[in-house]
Amino acid sequence: MKITTNSILIFFGIIAFAIMACLPISIFAMPMIGQNQTSDVDTAATLQVIVAQTMAAATQNAPSPTPTLYLPSATPIQATSTPRPAATAVTYCDWAMFIKDVSIPDGTLLSPGEVFTKTWRLQNRGTCTWTPDYDVVFYGGAQMSGTTMQVSGYVAPGQTVDVAVTFTAPSTPGHYAGYWLLRNSGGTLFGTGNAADETFYVDIYVKDLPHGTVTGSLCYPSEFNPPMTLYFEKAGTSERIQFAIAENQNVYSVLLPNGTYYAYAWAPGYNLEGAYTDTNSLMRTFVVRSGETTSYINLCDWSPVPHARGD
Numbered sequence: 001m002k003i004t005t006n007s008i009l010i011f012f013g014i015i016a017f018a019i020m021a022c023l024p025i026s027i028f029a030m031p032m033i034g035q036n037q038t039s040d041v042d043t044a045a046t047l048q049v050i051v052a053q054t055m056a057a058a059t060q061n062a063p064s065p066t067p068t069l070y071l072p073s074a075t076p077i078q079a080t081s082t083p084r085p086a087a088t089a090v091t092y093c094d095w096a097m098f099i100k101d102v103s104i105p106d107g108t109l110l111s112p113g114e115v116f117t118k119t120w121r122l123q124n125r126g127t128c129t130w131t132p133d134y135d136v137v138f139y140g141g142a143q144m145s146g147t148t149m150q151v152s153g154y155v156a157p158g159q160t161v162d163v164a165v166t167f168t169a170p171s172t173p174g175h176y177a178g179y180w181l182l183r184n185s186g187g188t189l190f191g192t193g194n195a196a197d198e199t200f201y202v203d204i205y206v207k208d209l210p211h212g213t214v215t216g217s218l219c220y221p222s223e224f225n226p227p228m229t230l231y232f233e234k235a236g237t238s239e240r241i242q243f244a245i246a247e248n249q250n251v252y253s254v255l256l257p258n259g260t261y262y263a264y265a266w267a268p269g270y271n272l273e274g275a276y277t278d279t280n281s282l283m284r285t286f287v288v289r290s291g292e293t294t295s296y297i298n299l300c301d302w303s304p305v306p307h308a309r310g311d
Helices: 005-022 025-033 043-061
Strands: 096-101 108-110 115-124 135-141 160-168 174-183 200-206 211-217 228-234 240-245 251-257 259-267 272-275 286-288 301-303
Touching: 115 200, 211 259, 211 286, 228 251, 240 251, 251 259
Parallel strands: 108 200
Antiparallel strands: 096 115, 115 160, 135 174, 174 200, 211 251, 228 240, 228 259, 259 272, 259 286, 272 301
16 A cells, blocks of 8 residues: 555644544633733643643542441350359247237236236247247236246147236236247247247236225124214315215225225214224325225224324
């Protein structure tokens, strides 16, 4: 193939046209914009600036990469529970459990000086058998004349027994409670509760009675007693309480309000006065208390003249 000069020129023209097509139009427009001015701008430098700005803009407008959260795979751990050791049941050799009050429930109202028997029902909660050498003993509070009592028979673990103590209610009105325990043959005290150290008890109220009883003999100096009038004079006052005594009545029993008294009797048909006196034939006083009986107020000193009052 024969290459002519025209072919070479056409070839280089195509290449030049392709290069010019790739260049921005501003390069060609600049000479026309400033055709009347002297241009100091270096065309190559301008091309580098345009390329750099284009790359910077592309970098700024590029979308930010979405961060990827990395979660390491975890092997699930099986939940385990450590079993707690089983609680050991506490027990005692000598141990009681209160079951109920068989008699005299808590808060029972009694008369002053009244004798009563309190009975508790207890269960042997321990591991040792109770024997007749075991006792019911006073621990504290109001004893009310209660004394130590033996446990009746043998009481094996789990069995129940009734234990009883006889008391005398106090003479003064009020609230009274007495606390009791068991005692084994070795002298060790034990009771109820979680630690075998709680008491069982008696709990009563004593009535406030405004009267007491007075008793005595009428020692009239004759084969028979005539009808007479019995007088009780409150010491320090002129207040008197009187009772009619029938013929041949040798003893008496009357109810009087609380207080301190003299006692005497008058036989109107014989003009004789009998009185409760001391060895000097002076009338002596005695005291009447709520719910109590005052005994042996004997009217045996008879005289045709009234008796003087002593202290």
